[in-house]
Amino acid sequence: AQSVTQLDSQVPVFEEAPVELRCNYSSSVSVYLFWYVQYPNQGLQLLLKYLSGSTLVKGINGFEAEFNKSQTSFHLRKPSVHISDTAEYFCAFYDKVIFGPGTSLSVIP
Amino acid sequence: DADVTQTPRNRITKTGKRIMLECSQTKGHDRMYWYRQDPGLGLRLIYYSFDVKDINKGEISDGYSVSRQAQAKFSLSLESAIPNQTALYFCATSDADRGGQETQYFGPGTRLLVL
Numbered sequence: 089a090q091s092v093t094q095l096d097s098q099v100p101v102f103e104e105a106p107v108e109l110r111c112n113y114s115s116s117v118s119v120y121l122f123w124y125v126q127y128p129n130q131g132l133q134l135l136l137k138y139l140s141g142s143t144l145v146k147g148i149n150g151f152e153a154e155f156n157k158s159q160t161s162f163h164l165r166k167p168s169v170h171i172s173d174t175a176e177y178f179c180a181f182y183d184k185v186i187f188g189p190g191t192s193l194s195v196i197p
Numbered sequence: 198d199a200d201v202t203q204t205p206r207n208r209i210t211k212t213g214k215r216i217m218l219e220c221s222q223t224k225g226h227d228r229m230y231w232y233r234q235d236p237g238l239g240l241r242l243i244y245y246s247f248d249v250k251d252i253n254k255g256e257i258s259d260g261y262s263v264s265r266q267a268q269a270k271f272s273l274s275l276e277s278a279i280p281n282q283t284a285l286y287f288c289a290t291s292d293a294d295r296g297g298q299e300t301q302y303f304g305p306g307t308r309l310l311v312l
Contacts, residue, residue, distance in 0.1 A: 097237065131287055131303035178239060182299045189239040
């Protein structure tokens, strides 16, 4: 069965510290992978996506993610977070569009 | 102006009432989706439509129905609302016209409370 797992439901981090949000997927077919961000009281916005090619993908707001096929992972990273990064982050993949349960990132001043 | 709009943004209703949530898009996409979001569960797909004549059930379609009135409009109905349908509902469109590579664009959400 296809699924997406986000191991951390909540991640608190101090401002200007680095952060990694973890995502693992399970699929027997080729996948396209996405990270979406949901700011408070808003809909989801696309952060970045992996379709093919380079396994390191750069997105908006200084985020990047690395596709690792052997570990079936697509972890999201940012070297220095800002207060404005406080949001819910969702990993998703497309064969059928399947979302993970989300990780709530709280940036502490 | 927003590309994907949802009305209403907030709604409180009573058990047993019929309610309709509406979604409109100006992106010209053929594909439209309805999701519900519950804490700790992420987004779950209710229904999706690949064009005006194509409607498909998603993961959790029971208790819901949809209508694709036009390419730009996709409505979700709760025929007889129940409290466990209290959730945040999102409409989305996608540009899946290039070999299945799909990016979704979301509306702002409708917060529904069923008493």
